[in-house]
Amino acid sequence: MDRSWRTNCAVIFAATTSFALAAPASAQDTFKLGIVTFLSGPAADSFGVPARNGAQFTIDQLNKGSVPSPYEKVGFGGMKIEPVIIDENGGATKQVQELRNLYQRDNVDVVLGYISSGDCLAVAPIAEELKKMLVLMDCGTPRIFEEARYNYVFRTAAHATMDNVGLVRYMKAKNVKMDTVSAINQDYAWGQDSRADFVAAAQQLYPNVKVQIDLLPKFGAGQYGTEISALVGAGSDVVYSSLWGGDLQAFVLQSVPRGLSKRSQLVFSAADHVLPPLGDKMPDGTILGARGAYGLMSQKSPLNDWLFKGYEAVNGVYPVQAAYRITQSILGLKAAVEKAMSKNGGKKPSTDEMVEAMTGLEWPSPGGLIQMKLADGHQAIQPIAISRTKYNPELKRVDLVDIQYFAAECVNPPPGVKSIDWIKGGMQGAKCD
Amino acid sequence: MNFFLTIILDGLIQASWLFIVALGLTLVFGVLKILNIAHGSFYALGAYIAATAVTMVAARGLPPSVGFVAMLLSVALIASAVGLLLERGLLKMFYGRDEVVLLLVTYAVFLILEDVTKLIWGVNPIYATQPYELFGNLEFAGLYYVGYDLVLIPISAAVGFAIWFGLNRTVIGKIVLAVIHNEEMSVSMGVRVNRVYAIAFAFGVLLAALAGALTAPKISMQPGLSSDVIILSFAIVVIGGLGSVEGAAVGAILVGLARAASVHLMPQAELFMIYLIMAAVLLFRPEGLFKRETARRI
Numbered sequence: 001m002d003r004s005w006r007t008n009c010a011v012i013f014a015a016t017t018s019f020a021l022a023a024p025a026s027a028q029d030t031f032k033l034g035i036v037t038f039l040s041g042p043a044a045d046s047f048g049v050p051a052r053n054g055a056q057f058t059i060d061q062l063n064k065g066s067v068p069s070p071y072e073k074v075g076f077g078g079m080k081i082e083p084v085i086i087d088e089n090g091g092a093t094k095q096v097q098e099l100r101n102l103y104q105r106d107n108v109d110v111v112l113g114y115i116s117s118g119d120c121l122a123v124a125p126i127a128e129e130l131k132k133m134l135v136l137m138d139c140g141t142p143r144i145f146e147e148a149r150y151n152y153v154f155r156t157a158a159h160a161t162m163d164n165v166g167l168v169r170y171m172k173a174k175n176v177k178m179d180t181v182s183a184i185n186q187d188y189a190w191g192q193d194s195r196a197d198f199v200a201a202a203q204q205l206y207p208n209v210k211v212q213i214d215l216l217p218k219f220g221a222g223q224y225g226t227e228i229s230a231l232v233g234a235g236s237d238v239v240y241s242s243l244w245g246g247d248l249q250a251f252v253l254q255s256v257p258r259g260l261s262k263r264s265q266l267v268f269s270a271a272d273h274v275l276p277p278l279g280d281k282m283p284d285g286t287i288l289g290a291r292g293a294y295g296l297m298s299q300k301s302p303l304n305d306w307l308f309k310g311y312e313a314v315n316g317v318y319p320v321q322a323a324y325r326i327t328q329s330i331l332g333l334k335a336a337v338e339k340a341m342s343k344n345g346g347k348k349p350s351t352d353e354m355v356e357a358m359t360g361l362e363w364p365s366p367g368g369l370i371q372m373k374l375a376d377g378h379q380a381i382q383p384i385a386i387s388r389t390k391y392n393p394e395l396k397r398v399d400l401v402d403i404q405y406f407a408a409e410c411v412n413p414p415p416g417v418k419s420i421d422w423i424k425g426g427m428q429g430a431k432c433d
Numbered sequence: 434m435n436f437f438l439t440i441i442l443d444g445l446i447q448a449s450w451l452f453i454v455a456l457g458l459t460l461v462f463g464v465l466k467i468l469n470i471a472h473g474s475f476y477a478l479g480a481y482i483a484a485t486a487v488t489m490v491a492a493r494g495l496p497p498s499v500g501f502v503a504m505l506l507s508v509a510l511i512a513s514a515v516g517l518l519l520e521r522g523l524l525k526m527f528y529g530r531d532e533v534v535l536l537l538v539t540y541a542v543f544l545i546l547e548d549v550t551k552l553i554w555g556v557n558p559i560y561a562t563q564p565y566e567l568f569g570n571l572e573f574a575g576l577y578y579v580g581y582d583l584v585l586i587p588i589s590a591a592v593g594f595a596i597w598f599g600l601n602r603t604v605i606g607k608i609v610l611a612v613i614h615n616e617e618m619s620v621s622m623g624v625r626v627n628r629v630y631a632i633a634f635a636f637g638v639l640l641a642a643l644a645g646a647l648t649a650p651k652i653s654m655q656p657g658l659s660s661d662v663i664i665l666s667f668a669i670v671v672i673g674g675l676g677s678v679e680g681a682a683v684g685a686i687l688v689g690l691a692r693a694a695s696v697h698l699m700p701q702a703e704l705f706m707i708y709l710i711m712a713a714v715l716l717f718r719p720e721g722l723f724k725r726e727t728a729r730r731i
Contacts, residue, residue: 001653039556040551040556040656041556041655041656041657042558042655042656042657044556044557045557045558045655049557146623186482187704196670213700214698214700215700216700217703218704220657222652222653222658223648223651223652224449225443225446225447225582226443226444226446226447226692226693226696226697227696229442229443229576229693229697230696230697231577232576232577233436233697234438235577245558246464246558246653246655247653249558249560250651250652250653253560253562253565253651254579257565257566257570257577257579258570258576258578258579259570259577260576277560281562317434407669411710
């Protein structure tokens with residue numbers, strides 16, 4: 001009798017437990033999301049902090065169920081999102097340790113973030129080794145998926161090839177003269193890859209272009225007097241740069257008084273984030289990209305209105321590329337989690353279920369449709385906008401004018417082809433409107 | 434011809450602020466025999482203080498010239514006070530110990546100051562560009578140069594001359610040189626060595642901070658500013674010879690010109706050029722180009 005009572009209790013307990021485990025995710029469940037972005041260091045002001053602000057805004061809105069369709073469901077499939085935000089500053093070695101800590105000590109379900117190409121290249125193999133899902137939200141270098149294959153790693157934004165092919169296509173469409181070009185880029189993965197893509201794309205659309213000055217100062221150099229002398233002295237038709245953040249601001253501040261913008265057409269691949277701090281110091285007519293159809297170049301939609309106006313109301317400044325990129329990343333993860341839940345009966349999905357759902361996924365974002373089309377469904381492509389700067393004295397801000405949009409498949413390589421090979425091969429298969 | 438003039442001018446502009454930083458480092462080593470790892474932090478401190486002063490002046494609608502003067506004065510006052518405080522409150526406790534101990538102490542100061550700047554000014558880049566437009570632009574060798582950059586050259590030369598004159602042509606300078614040559618003998622002659630140490634260290638800090646202030650209008654102030662500066666200034670004093678004012682000047686000019694030449698002629702070698710010069714000098718002159726002669730003690 002006693003034994004059967006115990007047995008019954010055990011059976012009831014086991015049944016209850018298994019039922020609880022199999023039960024649909026409820027509001028009591030949480031989804032622990034590790035977020036890595038620069039909170040200090042040179043990249044914090046331009047990218048890291050806007051990304052953190054974007055993440056906080058988006059997560060807060062998702063937890064309230066205030067995001068427009070198709071994201072109106074609270075959190076991730078009804079689960080509240082619990083962010084664990086850490087600083088990306090400190091170098092790749094530190095980030096590898098921090099990633100392990102997030103998975104093994106903080107027990108996060110997914111890690112999402114990373115801005116630096118160097119950090120992305122370092123952490124991707126670790127996530128793969130641990131069999132944990134990693135969503136890279138930024139990083140420019142195409143090398144991540146072109147030099148390795150990953151099952152647990154995704155990048156929800158296009159790589160730098162898009163920025164540079166977009167720039168050259170824009171210049172060609174607007175009849176910008178480019179018989180000669182000079183370049184200044186930082187001496188690390190992002191700068192080197194950006195430069196290689198831009199020069200290769202320029203050689204395709206401007207077959208007679210000559211590269212004159214080709215500078216690779218170290219990251220964080222801060223003073224460019226000598227480099228500016230060389231660039232002004234060369235007097236190229238175009239001066240191209242993928243500099244960003246404090247380096248780009250310093251370069252603009254130091255080069256404009258020396259007449260570089262009057263002598264050459266300035267072309268910046270990722271410069272939207274420096275417009276608010278620089279204001280009228282940014283010369284009119286500069287051609288720039290924002291690594292997507294973001295910020296002042298974003299297209300009107302309910303989702304974009306929600307992010308642009310909401311973010312501005314909370315932070316007092318409009319969102320730039322980093323805020324857009326992390327938002328599209330979080331929304332993509334939400335779409336993947338909910339897709340996985342729709343297949344497993346509404347349970348909190350396992351890592352493998354989320355990975356399967358995210359592979360090849362497409363989802364709408366404030367910056368347009370994101371499609372995981374490259375690297376066997378692990379690397380995103382997206383549309384891009386390129387424009388020119390024009391200072392608006394009434395609003396006391398730099399406006400972006402003469403905007404042109406390029407479809408994702410016009411500026412990104414097709415699946416199975418390395419970016420640089422695609423560009424050098426004449427960008428075969430590009431679908432431009 | 435214009436091309437070489439451009440290289441020379443670019444090199445001198447680069448050398449001007451590097452010389453002021455290296456001068457402080459070499460002065461502190463000459464007098465106190467301390468390899469001051471925290472020297473770059475004082476440069477950063479000067480830059481941040483200057484940015485704050487310029488911003489405060491600009492916020493009151495005053496002209497950039499007032500901002501320029503305010504930044505120099507505020508940096509001079511605060512940096513000297515910080516220097517004296519550190520020397521009297523910390524470094525003097527470690528005199529007479531192994532040089533490595535003092536090296537570690539200054540490294541600790543470097544780490545502390547890194548966090549102090551983050552604590553006070555935050556982690557985002559800050560700017561103070563108003564004085565950069567103060568001296569207009571000038572055409573030279575077919576290129577436009579910002580007047581502010583050009584003004585740095587005579588300022589740097591004036592600072593260098595003042596230090597040289599002070600050391601070699603004044604009573605106080607003679608006393609400092611006496612301490613550099615033979616501390617024990619100086620004490621026996623009635624020199625207050627502790628006072629000389631305090632003044633020399635404060636001057637070293639002041640020079641580093643002054644260089645930071647002078648470069649502040651054309652750069653973005655952000656964490657990590659100090660690391661690059663300490664590497665460059667160490668390279669300069671090693672090339673010139675530790676403790677030598679003339680060596681710091683020649684070292685700074687060599688580094689500035691080498692960097693400018695490589696950017697113009699061989700950009701891919703730019704990062705390597707400084708170390709190449711350092712290695713070449715040390716190969717033939719292991720104690721630097723201008724190492725002081727020291728009397729053999731019996």
